[in-house]
Amino acid sequence: MSKVVSFGEIMLRLSPEGNLRFGQATSFGATYGGGEFNVAVSLANYGINAEFVTRLPDNDIGTCALREMRKMNVESKNIVFGGERLGIYFLETGAGTRGSNVVYDRAHSSMATIEKGTIDWENVLKDAAWFHWSGITAAISQSAAEACLEAVKVAHKLGLTISCDLNYRSKLWQYGKAPCEVMPEILQYCNVILGDIDTAYFMLGKAKVNPNYQDEKTLPVLYTALFDLLLNLKTVATTLRYSVSASHQRIGGILFDGKAIYQGAVKEVTPVIDRVGSGDAFMGGLIYGLLEYPNNSQRALNFAVAACCLKHTIAGDYNLATLKEVENMADGDSAGLVSR
């Protein structure tokens, strides 16, 4: 089975119970997650041979993160230990008109202080078919961005498919460089990108265009501009999200494979149990879809959208929907019947 290697950060996530605000909490639910790890878990759940590569502190909290990987059947043998601390983020879960609230405490983490040369990428990737990374790793520090570039170059050399979730977060990118100074060099090796058009344009130094995702005429033009800049690009996908409220989202998706546009039917997602990680669930579903249905972009997209929707019903960072559940929903079943 083809192995997918994901590279990035896993954090401790601390969250008040239910919809309590930070100031009301006397305990924080403790889970572990992070964009690229979440993708690996999704793939492992679908039966893919998934590996996660990161740098962990050599303390009890790092060990907790490691056990979470093992529990979820994600290969961890190439993880490197070092650095001071596991990154943390605090999450307050909103409801209705009150949005969720994230407080990052991930600076100085073991992953943020990783450096080029820490990972033996030739060895790690030698039996892999796919390499996944995200814009977050490039955003947390100069050295992490360099480690990313190093990995992508090896992956490209070894002929792996390379995917990237652009994942732009304005609160990150604090180390003195703009995305457009860093990302183009790494993105040029990528074959699959998840992100909306304006984020991609911004990261590549192009002016924003405020695209209309319903307009199937202009979309190919806008996406094609990315193909012109990134010569290895084969697929671009965008998650479409309309937020009625923190508890009610409408989710769709769009995919362009260089030739045609594919639309995923928009689904009502209500109530939202936990929307954090739903983009990662889309990414995980997209990788699975492209691997499993290489000649059926519509099906691959439908699978990604269904995975994204189901993630909203599941607490924690990563998607625990099973392959069968995602397939059923990709087939159109969203009635939520009791299985007994």
Added chain:
Amino acid sequence: MSKVVSFGEIMLRLSPEGNLRFGQATSFGATYGGGEFNVAVSLANYGINAEFVTRLPDNDIGTCALREMRKMNVESKNIVFGGERLGIYFLETGAGTRGSNVVYDRAHSSMATIEKGTIDWENVLKDAAWFHWSGITAAISQSAAEACLEAVKVAHKLGLTISCDLNYRSKLWQYGKAPCEVMPEILQYCNVILGDIDTAYFMLGKAKVNPNYQDEKTLPVLYTALFDLLLNLKTVATTLRYSVSASHQRIGGILFDGKAIYQGAVKEVTPVIDRVGSGDAFMGGLIYGLLEYPNNSQRALNFAVAACCLKHTIAGDYNLATLKEVENMADGDSAGLVSR
């Protein structure tokens, strides 16, 4: 006050907190319930003299189930002890597009290994007015089905009203007989049946007809066919359920008394706190309605539909809505105002 005796299984129900998936749970909420027990609790809540008859293991877990009965004011004096274990079912509560998930672990339970002759039905039923059972008991084992038939015969002989919730579950019926080999003999004594038309047809060996419950012309014909097969039948009712999602149901009901069709107004039920046991809440409401409003089938049906709706807002297997709450909702009040 007329006594209603319900016969069936009470199980330990184990459920992850909130909407957690099984694999996320470090504890399971522990409650006790089961179709026929849930009916008895509903009736006790409405002020009916309700008794539950079952077989429990003589261990601490069986004692927990017994205490639950006592707590809910359900008479337990004729319960028999024996057998190996209390049946268990695991329930993962869904949300939105993700349905709830039940894992049964009820084989080899004390109730599944009950045998004809275990209960002294003449004594148990001598001062009762109504006997209730369900298709589940007939489904779990040959000997339980035989115990059911034995009970029904005595109840019939003593002139009790006999009701049955057909409750077809394809995962049960594993002991080598089809429903149509077992159910007709027991159903022939029944006066009141809850179930949809095709389930009844299937259990009686008739071909399915995929009825249109909006078509009030064909419905009497379809229901009447049941009266032709079951000579003691006086009332058939059907719960109408449309599942928008696991968190949003539309609930109605229909009743045929041999002469006329009655429709209960369809209600929006959202959010769904716990839909397990909502059919039992309908059954409990129906028995109460038929006892309390013997000449007002519409009111009886409205009461049953209201009980069913309210159950969806209550955690656990059985309905804890009070008589007054059900009556208010049967009267049309569903605004959910604060009572203070």
Added chain:
Amino acid sequence: MSKVVSFGEIMLRLSPEGNLRFGQATSFGATYGGGEFNVAVSLANYGINAEFVTRLPDNDIGTCALREMRKMNVESKNIVFGGERLGIYFLETGAGTRGSNVVYDRAHSSMATIEKGTIDWENVLKDAAWFHWSGITAAISQSAAEACLEAVKVAHKLGLTISCDLNYRSKLWQYGKAPCEVMPEILQYCNVILGDIDTAYFMLGKAKVNPNYQDEKTLPVLYTALFDLLLNLKTVATTLRYSVSASHQRIGGILFDGKAIYQGAVKEVTPVIDRVGSGDAFMGGLIYGLLEYPNNSQRALNFAVAACCLKHTIAGDYNLATLKEVENMADGDSAGLVSR
């Protein structure tokens, strides 16, 4: 900064977890709140110098309430200790068609047995700009009503703005007097009143008129009648609430300043996490709005409506929405996006 003094009761609130019914609870969430205290917390959250005056029992439970005040940055230095007990109320949180249920256990509380002369109002109010009280205090006992009247007289003499939330609760007013025998004398000193028209009419001994809050023509007439009776009145506001279900409310508001009618846009509030205290959140928002935007009644009203809506998403009695969150929503943002 102008100080606002609020006078009333703080209670221990005991509530089953989630949507459990009272009989299912093995523990009660313990929080502290009460209409007038909730107003003080709202104001402190918005940066106002807020003080709460009450009477607490001199025991560990009273100390818990005191710590809650301190935690929320509400000045407590003029609180008086004495009496037997902290008032309690039990709250069962409804869902969907099942409404929330309050059981009061506040009789004989330290606040209910407060007497005229207990508080040195001249001293308490000497550096304050605003005094707030509510109809609940007048309702719990004769002596508490007298203490209220005493405070209002001093506040009026010292030139403070005086506001009252009418807060009629039929279960209170058990001490032998009708509201119209007690309220007019206290209300005559008030400058700002929150309440619906018929409640105000009832408390002032006028016949109810069942007003149509959409009819902007008749409304000025109906409100003006209050100005004719209460000579110090400057502003009357009403919370508009339509209850789709316990989990879904539609919230608007209306304000009359003696000259013009202002309408706040109606908002969908779903799901409802906790609607208790949402009226107090409106009141707190209204005081803040009138203080902060003295010449912009529309903005003051919008702020109050937004505060009320956001409170529904927050557990506990008082509103923990921040100034920025309320302002954003008053500006029209209700998409509930993740802040990260």
Added chain:
Amino acid sequence: MSKVVSFGEIMLRLSPEGNLRFGQATSFGATYGGGEFNVAVSLANYGINAEFVTRLPDNDIGTCALREMRKMNVESKNIVFGGERLGIYFLETGAGTRGSNVVYDRAHSSMATIEKGTIDWENVLKDAAWFHWSGITAAISQSAAEACLEAVKVAHKLGLTISCDLNYRSKLWQYGKAPCEVMPEILQYCNVILGDIDTAYFMLGKAKVNPNYQDEKTLPVLYTALFDLLLNLKTVATTLRYSVSASHQRIGGILFDGKAIYQGAVKEVTPVIDRVGSGDAFMGGLIYGLLEYPNNSQRALNFAVAACCLKHTIAGDYNLATLKEVENMADGDSAGLVSR
């Protein structure tokens, strides 16, 4: 089977989790108990036909208490509804050198406002063999003391054995009478008393003597003085407790039957999970012992001491140790082996 009727108060007990202090709690564990109810539960657990008589408020909290009785198999058919509120007590559980802390909030309870004539004692006691009450009921109000006297007179007339746990609490007895003005009249009908000698002397108006419970010579004299004052007295027992710390108690007991002194072996009780109600467990064990071993005072005492010890290991007000567990410990087994 002989029926034992216990008369007194059942309260809601609110307790922070584990060893948290009141001010640290965001929830209170909610259980139900009270001295005389606890005795009834003990007896029901041992297979005795036990009934509890009290007065409950007709609200949801009263219903919770009623369900607790039913759950524990205590007969509740003669309970009377009325009054304002269920009594409450707050319990902070100590550890080591920090003692537990009780805050009473039981004034104005439905039981405190019971009056003579409320219970039809002739009917309640007509088929009973034993009546139990305690000094707490006489302490909470004049009218409750009168109701007690009324009950005791009927019990005496009908020939029941009457037992009393003296249970002196200085914080109660607030209604203007001293124990020695009230208790002698009620105690004169009693056959069995549990209490230490000085408490009994105090309640009977005698000077305290500070007895030495190791001195088996003077003890008969001191106990006999009680028999001289209370002509119906047959048995006096005293719980011996030495408190090493809140977590470590040494428990013994002593019994005088008018002729001889019996000593129960002192047991080490550590850790203490919950010592509240351990005196009630002694009382329940004593009644059972005297009923079951009428000619073996030593065995009756051993049973009571064992019950008291085991209660310390069980959370909540009442003793959940089984008959077999108490008997094993009375037989000398205290190794706490795993049963598997």
Added chain:
Amino acid sequence: MSKVVSFGEIMLRLSPEGNLRFGQATSFGATYGGGEFNVAVSLANYGINAEFVTRLPDNDIGTCALREMRKMNVESKNIVFGGERLGIYFLETGAGTRGSNVVYDRAHSSMATIEKGTIDWENVLKDAAWFHWSGITAAISQSAAEACLEAVKVAHKLGLTISCDLNYRSKLWQYGKAPCEVMPEILQYCNVILGDIDTAYFMLGKAKVNPNYQDEKTLPVLYTALFDLLLNLKTVATTLRYSVSASHQRIGGILFDGKAIYQGAVKEVTPVIDRVGSGDAFMGGLIYGLLEYPNNSQRALNFAVAACCLKHTIAGDYNLATLKEVENMADGDSAGLVSR
């Protein structure tokens, strides 16, 4: 690194919170464990390459058990899926004089219905150095005993060290055979046995001798008798346990290697957080000790005793003490200082 394969059952363990009794629990803590699995976890924690072989039901509860194995870094690749259910046991945790209480619900489990031929032992054991099993597997069913014998024969043929924890439980062995009819044939291949002398004698059909473990003269004779019966035997060890109470144990150990007797110093273990699995912790420590210190039986024994002691301080079935913690305690450090 030499691989150790352990074969047996993993169960779902359901336990009331803290020291609650079964009847007080509204939820059960859910963990996974079982004697032979616990041994594998201990070894994995010490850095040994540990594999667990069992049979799991192919349902969500079986998946939970599988994830637990993965989380603890126990190899699970040879696990077989099939059968009806995961075995369950209920555990009520005692305190002081009240012992813990186990209710087994493990009949009909997937492991109990395993059969000879289900596992391809040649393949599983081909790269292993050690095989571990226990008397529990031989006790649960005839077919499981046969599977055990099959495994042991292959292990013997391949030259693995074979260890057995005798683990006699009288409640098991219900399938019609006595231990002495089954165990001798399997034990004859064993090299290492953990158990007390009389259990070994009983399982081998010898009369009990009630040995004095302090008497170092007679002990070699008694142990040697086992070597005479079991020709492959090299090491016998016994856990010494004196139960002061459920919360206070004294733990030692003894080891005989065919030549000399070794005694482990007795340790005070108080408080006991969870004593279930402490014997398995001893077994895991013993295997590690024998592997790591092949020429130092005293050290091996000390390690086993220390592991057993530390397990008592850890909740759940298996030992989470780290290698360093066990070594420190084996070195004599038991002061429990804070590490900071």
Added chain:
Amino acid sequence: MSKVVSFGEIMLRLSPEGNLRFGQATSFGATYGGGEFNVAVSLANYGINAEFVTRLPDNDIGTCALREMRKMNVESKNIVFGGERLGIYFLETGAGTRGSNVVYDRAHSSMATIEKGTIDWENVLKDAAWFHWSGITAAISQSAAEACLEAVKVAHKLGLTISCDLNYRSKLWQYGKAPCEVMPEILQYCNVILGDIDTAYFMLGKAKVNPNYQDEKTLPVLYTALFDLLLNLKTVATTLRYSVSASHQRIGGILFDGKAIYQGAVKEVTPVIDRVGSGDAFMGGLIYGLLEYPNNSQRALNFAVAACCLKHTIAGDYNLATLKEVENMADGDSAGLVSR
């Protein structure tokens, strides 16, 4: 009332429930504490006017810490906002032979990056009588040590009593300087020091002497050597702690006032609920004792020892024992009786 100002760090403390290990936790109890803050809380509890000065991040987690200060009635008006993050420490609570385990994550905190000049000490200390700091602040960073020195100089100039808890932690002091390069300059202004003799010697660059605290002859000599080095010193105290196990400590104390040695009676502390912060409780008790009993060093010491002992029974970082509880224990009462 004289004001005491304490300066240092407040951290978020994250702790698994009960005695769970880090890897077993799915949530962390969240409390706030830190050595110098804990001292301030103790003093506020005893009725002292206590202020805490620190630097907090301007985010929601910093606000939580601020609310904790307010709740505990500690003045916070001079707190400064800035920096990246609130320091965190993870605490795993041991039991018996397993010690508690702390994982620090406090590097880069807002307090660690405080600089000289951040606080306007002249203003903060102008109306204070006492200034308290600890060796931890000097240990976390060069700039924090400089801020400490700055504060101490101002305090000395203004004539405040200055106290220091030496609090040596080898894991800190990572910024390139040894304690003896930093501490002497700050300590020279101190009047009261808490610490053992060898820690003081080490921080002052003297060789360790391994003192015998039972030897009252040599002790004055050893303590006097400190007075020779620190010319402002008036009182040195040492907490004596003997760790039987993590759950059982023996606590005493010793005080030297330049003239005489005072010994506090050693107390048994078992069970230990939470020993973190018990040294701070001693420090808080010592300051209170020296303020309240300026001429009674024995009483001051007894108060400190009693406070330390009681802290062990209280969860969280700081001491919640009341003044009355500490005084009772200082008077010799440690029986842990129920207060009711």
